[in-house]
Amino acid sequence: MVGIGIVGIGFMGMIHYLASRGLKGARVTAICTRDPKRLAGDWTGIQGNFGPPGTVMDLSGVNRHRELDALLADPAVDLVDLCVPSDAHAKLAVKALEAGKHVLVEKPIALTVAEADRMIAAGEHAGRRLMVGHVLPFFPEFAFARDAVQSGRYGPLRSAHFKRVIARPEWSTAIADTSKTGGPALDLHIHDTHFIALACGVPRAVQSQGVSEKGAVAYLATQYLYDDPNRAITCNSGATSASARPFTHGFELGFDAVTIAYEFASVAGEGRLMMPLTLMKNDGSIETPTLGSGDPIDAFTLELEEAAAAVNGHESERLSGALARLALVTCLAEIESAQRGCAIPIPASA
Numbered sequence: 001m002v003g004i005g006i007v008g009i010g011f012m013g014m015i016h017y018l019a020s021r022g023l024k025g026a027r028v029t030a031i032c033t034r035d036p037k038r039l040a041g042d043w044t045g046i047q048g049n050f051g052p053p054g055t056v057m058d059l060s061g062v063n064r065h066r067e068l069d070a071l072l073a074d075p076a077v078d079l080v081d082l083c084v085p086s087d088a089h090a091k092l093a094v095k096a097l098e099a100g101k102h103v104l105v106e107k108p109i110a111l112t113v114a115e116a117d118r119m120i121a122a123g124e125h126a127g128r129r130l131m132v133g134h135v136l137p138f139f140p141e142f143a144f145a146r147d148a149v150q151s152g153r154y155g156p157l158r159s160a161h162f163k164r165v166i167a168r169p170e171w172s173t174a175i176a177d178t179s180k181t182g183g184p185a186l187d188l189h190i191h192d193t194h195f196i197a198l199a200c201g202v203p204r205a206v207q208s209q210g211v212s213e214k215g216a217v218a219y220l221a222t223q224y225l226y227d228d229p230n231r232a233i234t235c236n237s238g239a240t241s242a243s244a245r246p247f248t249h250g251f252e253l254g255f256d257a258v259t260i261a262y263e264f265a266s267v268a269g270e271g272r273l274m275m276p277l278t279l280m281k282n283d284g285s286i287e288t289p290t291l292g293s294g295d296p297i298d299a300f301t302l303e304l305e306e307a308a309a310a311v312n313g314h315e316s317e318r319l320s321g322a323l324a325r326l327a328l329v330t331c332l333a334e335i336e337s338a339q340r341g342c343a344i345p346i347p348a349s350a
Contacts, residue, residue, distance in 0.1 A: 002308040003029035005077035005101075007068060007092065009038040011048035012106055013083035018051065019300035026308035029076040030063040039064050049166070049247055049266075050296045068092065072099040079104060079311050081304075086187065087180050090115035093130065097122040102129040104307045108190045109324035111182050113332070116325040123321060129310050132324035134194040138299040138306075140291035141262045141277045145253060146199040148260060155256030157200065162192050162235040163263075164249040165219075167242060183216030184239035185338075186331050192235045193334070194327035196224060198318065200233055202326055205345045210338030211240060217335050225343065244268050250275065257282065 004026055006013050013033070020028045033039050038046075046054030065071040071080070072095070080096040082089060082105040090110045096103045103123070109132045110116040123130035136142050149157050166188060181187040196203075203224035211219035219238025226233070241248070250263030258281050263274040273294075279287040292298070303319070310316045317323065326346075333344040 002026035002311050003076045003078045004081050004304070004308070005030040005032065005063075005071045005074060005079070006081045006083060007032045007071060007096075008082065008084040009033040009035065009043065009046075010083065011046055014043055014046050014054055015048070015051055015297060015300055016081055016083055016304065017057070019297050019304055022298070022301040023304055023308065025312075026079075026304065028062060030065060030071050030074050031059070032065045032068055032071040034066055039066065068095065072096060072101060078102060079307060081307075082106060085180055086111055086182060090119055093119045094122040097126045097128050097130060100126060100128065102131070102307075102311045104131045104133055104304075104319070107132055107134045107194070107324065108182065108186055108328055108331070109321060110328065111179075111186070113325065113329060116321075116328055120321050120325065129307075130321040131307050131310060131316060131319035132321055133300075133303050133307075133319065134191055134324065134327065135296075135299050135303050136191045136195050137198055137318045138302040139296070140294065140299075142195060142251075144277060144289060144291060145251060145260060145262070146195075148253065148255070149199045154258045154260075156231075157253060157255060158230060158232070159254035160196075160200065160233045160251065162196065162237075162249075162251045164188060164192055164235075164237040165241045165245075165247075166239050167244075167246040168239050182331075183218065185210065185217035185220050185237075185335050186328075188239060189220055189235075189237035189334070190327050190331050192237050193330040194324065196233060196235065197323060197326055197330065200224075200231075201226070203233070203330070203346055204348075205343045206330060206334050206337050207343040208334040208337040209341075210335070211238065212338075217338055220334050220338060222334050222337075248274075 041057045041059045043054035043057050080101045080103050089105050093103050093105050205225040208220050208222040210217045219240045221236050224233040246266050248265035253260040258279045261275050262277045306316050337344040
């Protein structure tokens with residue numbers, strides 16, 4: 001049984017705790033927060049862009065710590081699950097790794113490449129896993145898309161367009177503060193750069209245009225450049241939507257044999273499956289594959305299960321710290337491209 005210690009009981013910490021209740025072979029053995037109400041289990045007032053609102057939690061059987069040092073000294077904790085602000089990722093992850101704990105940290109891995117390198121080096125030196133949670137690959141629609149690309153069952157991928165757009169979230173005023181989150185172009189869009197690298201490979205360069213607000217890039221339109229001249233991959237992502245549509249994401253993939261499309265949106269307070277995952281074939285027919293649960297919390301359960309399996313020795317490409325670093329390098333290159341108005345190469349050694 002892998003013992004998980006959640007550090008940070010905000011929206012994401014609550015989601016991870018809810019997801020942990022469906023785990024096999026792992027459980028939350030400890031939490032860490034300096035908020036006395038939340039330490040006692042009163043999580044009312046926590047809210048985010050999906051999942052249920054916070055409520056009073058039964059924390060019986062869970063060790064509760066006010067300080068990180070106490071959680072790191074807890075023998076019941078094998079895996080430290082960092083659900084803390086992005087600007088604290090590097091400092092806390094390195095501390096946990098040096099204490100001999102495995103680490104799962106929420107995306108992005110860090111705000112700078114230097115911080116990411118320090119985290120990866122700390123994991124290698126300690127002989128412990130550094131894992132980064134970009135939950136998107138655990139959603140059934142995106143898992144299907146990745147498999148379709150990598151299996152080649154529909155022929156080679158010719159074109160792909162991804163999108164992820166939100167309204168300015170009232171529940172996260174810090175999203176525009178680049179010193180804390182990197183801004184929407186990093187905090188939000190890194191989901192896409194990570195998934196594109198995982199499913200399609202790392203591009204050789206990126207070409208982006210952007211919309212900047214208050215000194216931060218709030219929206220990016222990017223073309224990912226590959227050596228294959230017959231592959232066109234693009235993505236639009238940012239925080240510029242009207243408040244009546246606080247979230248939408250999806251993709252359209254073009255293969256020789258089929259076009260695969262999916263889109264979900266929240267519109268006027270209602271979640272809408274605008275386009276269920278659909279295969280559109282050359283003979284004019286369509287197919288809607290049967291997928292697993294679309295509940296976002298179930299995707300986090302799968303992510304935590306894979307992290308626990310990695311603690312037990314199984315490799316996880318989806319949680320790879322090295323891939324998370326590449327996603328960060330790509331995001332930063334897109335921001336630079338938008339600001340400079342030219343293509344920015346992604347170093348082969350990145």
